[in-house]
Amino acid sequence: MSWNEPGGDKKDPWSGRNEKDNPPDLDEVIRSLQDKLGGIFGGGKRGDSSNGPSMQSIGFLAAGALVLWGLSGFYTVDEGTRGIVTRFGAYVATTQPGLNWHIPAPIEQVQVINVEQQRFIEVGYRSGGGQAMGSVPKEAMMLTKDENIVDVRLAVQYQVKDAKDYAFNVLDPASTLKQVTESVQRGVIGRSDMDFVLTEGRSEIVAAIKTEIQSVMDAYKTGILITSVNLQDAQPPEQVQGSFEDAIKAREDKQRLINEAEAYSNDVVPKARGAASRIVQESEAYKEKVIAQANGDVSRFSQLLAEYKKAPAVTKQRMYIEAMEQVLGKSNNVLVDVKSGGSIMYLPLDKLVNKVAEDAVSAPVPTHEPVVAPAPQAKEIRNDIRASSRERDVRGR
């Protein structure tokens, strides 16, 4: 429908450019129209072809053209967009989504602007359609307050908040936004120390950048609303990455050393407590044992003493003989009656001893103390204790 195109001036009878239209052609058009419409205008089918088109046909043509021209003023504004209507170049109105009509070209014209589309610009890098981020050092490298260099990459999302301003006030709003972003981010980073930028200051910096960009864009009346500023990356420059990573590793090393020491401490102290507990328990056991044994010995002695006092001589005699019986019954005895032999007697003691050793069954060595396996930490001290206490322990019975 080339008829409907606004600005399709060739079809426009008012533009004055169709001077070359030949009258015969016009005639033919009119005739064919009259044939089709069956003489609505009351004129006979045979117009005076020799004299060119009649007044009636001109009127008809003009009316038709006018209707078509009027129809060409209808346009739709999609959801999320606004139409900017200008009359002879001057702003008239901003139209809302839906079907709208404007006085057709060349009197009024419409420019449709998307106000809800999220547009974005990238500063310091180019994402390049899903590929790896390509850094743009010229944009990304900037100085901090403490004269270090950082590599910062920002993405700024924006949308149009005022279609009229967006359309009329600034040439190339997107590149203006980019220039302003570059300037503002350097201002904000330049006010901050490097460590702050690289670590805890990120969100604060982003917020400051966003606010400042917005205020500059408002001062220019660009009609742009900054919806978000994303700090894609804030890093030390590539040339010094290694040393920065080493510093991070060093921080972890510090933690590791501390953890290892804690582990050592957690190992040693409880073990020492355990060993201490054993030492104390053992000595408590010794104390109880000694007292109990003393009581036992004394009780036995006291009871015997009571009986002894009733018949001292007999009891003493009996005890002595019984003891001797035991002692001599277990050992090998050699009786030597010295008075009954005048000559010198030879006792082969070494042979006797050897014979005894062959006969003897190795008897277990009784000990007063249970053999304990002391905890390793306590070993030295326990040995010291033993050294002094063993002597005492031995005098049990």
Place this chain on the structure above:
Amino acid sequence: MGNKILVALGALAVILSMSVFTVGETERVIKFQLGEIVGADFQPGMHLKIPFINNVKKFDARILTMDATPERFLTAEKKNVIVDSFVKWRIGDVKTFYTTVGGDVGQANIRLDQIIKDAARSEFSKREIRQLVSTDRSAIRDSLITNVSPHASRLGINIVDVQVKRIDLPNEVSTSVYQRMEAERARVAREFRSQGSEAAERIRADADKQREIILANAYRDSEVLRGEGDARAADIFAKAYGEDSDFFAFYRSLIAYKEALGKSGNIMVLEPNSDFFKFFKNQK
């Protein structure tokens, strides 16, 4: 006859179109009469002109950008910095703009570039890098706008804003900055590691100390207990045995004989005239 009317209409349309001009929202227009400026600053919309006598020239009314080429400047401490700035401007007095730079935006940008660089040179030479980068940005901006505006308005230009984008160090200086950053990081790394060693040593020493104290206390307590036990035992023995020390000596000696001598493997060489053998030789 109809043809004539059509032709007349066509001619009228042509004449009409040549005797009006439109001014858009984004346009500034100058009207000339045989080369002489007769009007400017038209409101947007339709305006009349005389065909063939008047003609119009249109200029951009929007905010335009002069993106300056990066330039080296000398700072107060005689260091080179590379500065990249841009100027936002719009046509102010369109007649002056037309007469001075021929209405050509490119020309205007070249002139602006020179003006800005002259102004920036003096601003930058007054300040040190630290001030340029961090503290004085807005001050520089303000004084640049103030200094540049009068020069610009002689070209019919209104300065909207002057922004310094990049203040960078030249490559040779950047290298030394990187070296300094590396040294700084190395210092930090060393500090972290030695702090780690320090803390670890402290923790270990504390653990060892605790162990020694715990064990020493245990030793003390155990000796106290053993002493108590020994004392009590001695007390008990003394009380009981004190009753009849002669009998005790006898009794205890017998036990000792049994313990000490009553073992197989001992050889005892005896005289048969001890008390024990009293009845061994003669039964009296």
